[in-house]
Amino acid sequence: MELVRKKPAREGKRQSAPYIFIAPAVLLLLLFAVLPIIIALTISFTDMDLRGISNWSAISFVGIENYRVLLSDPIFWTSMYNTFFYVIIGVPLVIISSLGAALLLNYSSNKLFRLFRVIYYMPAITNIVAIAVIWGFLYNVSYGLFNQVLLFFNTGPVPWLEDPTIAKLSLIILAVWKGIGINMLIYLAALQSIPKDYYEAATIDGASRTQQFFKITFPLLGFATFFITVTTLIGWLQFFEEPFVMTEGGPLDGTISIALFIYQAGFSYSNFGYAAAASFVLFVIIIIATLIQFTLRRKQGDM
């Protein structure tokens, strides 16, 4: 948008040209991003259900009733709690692990290291259902590999997916494993764009490796970290696939996330108005979380 604003100020004739260039993108955005949001907002004020969807005259406006019910729905609050649990543990874990992996893989670029880049990236492109089947076996209490290994060390079986809190952590482990790859690539790219001279100069000045990391590497990765934090946070606020295929939100609603709650309300119970209301609450949460990060980022930049 800034590009657009700067250029046309001089010549009146050319003013329309940039708009024509961005028009297709804006139109697509309006059609596939803005319009659905507006429709969802509208639906969230109705009692649309399976019968309403086939016969629009059966839909009636109920005002903020859906939101009122939502706020008094204990399952919704459980899903909020779980989602924040996922975010608070998952997001830092993904950032730290992917940064760690990137730093290690940055040591060298010989064949072995390149192979490991592929290996770390593999989970990110593997189908979630395939992953769920494999991890389901790994987590199985009686036959699973994890418990067999624990048995070897004479520690009792862990109910990986059978206890509400442990199940949350199990899903986080799975999602972190899946999420490292793509963020690691971003970090690797950022790492490789740091000029080597800085490190040479620092070494001549007698800076230790730790000092070099905190004074050179980490600050220069600032933008990459910011980008990864924003995208990871949004991703984890929408945490859906893992609980959907592994636990269906159970046991005792221990793993249900807001996104899964929305899915169930909308597509299992055909309660579209209610689902739209919940999805709008999630939308607002994501907007707020993202705005906070942009504000923090700007403050950092001012310093």
Place this chain on the structure above:
Amino acid sequence: MRKSLCALPLLLSMGLVGCSNGEEDGVTLDVWAIGWEAEQLVNEGYIQQFEQQHPNVKVNLQAIPWGNIYDNLLTAVASGSGPDVVQIGTSYMADFASTGSFLSLDEYVEDYPNLNPDHFFDGAVDSSIYNGELVAVPWYVETRVLFYRTDLLADVGFPEGPDTWEELYEASKALYDRGDGLYAMTLPENDDTLPYIFAWQNGVEFETADKGVDFSDPAFVEAVTYYTRFFKEDLAPLGLGLDPMQSFVDGIQPMFFEPPFRYQQLIDNYPEFEEWDTKLMPSKENNTSVIGGSNMAIFEWTEHPDEAVAFLSYLSDRQTQIDYFKDVRVLPPRVDAWEDPALQEDERLYTYYEQLQQSRAQPQVLNWNRINDEWKRSEQRITRADYTIEEEINDFRSRIEPMIVTDNGEEEN
């Protein structure tokens, strides 16, 4: 969230696309059928046979996985366009029939006697009638029977298997006492049929006359108490992730209540293993089991109702059903099909026939799917979190109250 936000308007806009299959020389019937069984309709030549009998009709069958069928039906109903014939799980019938999207078959019964509900098991017919209108025909059925290990049950004094609730519990205790790591049975947690079966056996009636449900019967509490006791006393282990069939064969869990696919699995995977039998459900006041399976229905917007009905008639023909059983091993809903020797040669399978006569459909109630999920939630709280049964059932009832939509059919047009 992106998913859910975009999908809604997508559903709405589907209506604009619409699909028609008008052909000059003949009629094309679009059919949605579900899963592996559907593919066998083509692979085993049923579609081809129908096309030979009706040279002007071409059947375009699409096999849809079980996981997707609900979403597909939803889009079809939402857009008011879809296939002509659709296979539909019995538990979805009420929700979709209430939208008025299915063609009423009543007027066709005279010309196509195969559609006559009298041919089918009573329980199977329940799910094909909505508000007194015949909207589907049963396509295949399944029900639960008791599987037990003859050798191990004989060891604890029940060589013929348990007949009643008390015997089931006693046998379970005795089997559990065999030693560490050994249990009595596999009871699926989060099950949305077995608790209802036990309740029916205790004389509970959930369904009200106006298509609502009512869980206030004290006998329901009693049934749930009996059912959850197996979990609480560890007779049926919770959360061990044991494979039901493997642990049955190993003797770790020598009993379970299973639909017919398990019968076929046991026969196929352990042909040498003979120490097992099937038996009717243990009884209290009765020995009711649940009847499930699929129906075939026609969408009311079809442009070829006569051909579609002919297709349904072909599928529910006695001989088709017997052949289909031989090829695909799913149970025919037609009672007279069971007179065929192919269905009688294995006594363990024939138990299903006896049980099917003592089986009923899940309540044909709106939002049943959702009420079920709430029930699973309550069940977990009872078995895993030590909520007391009475309180939890009260809580369950208060949670589902707003979901009970009664429909007496007056608004049908």
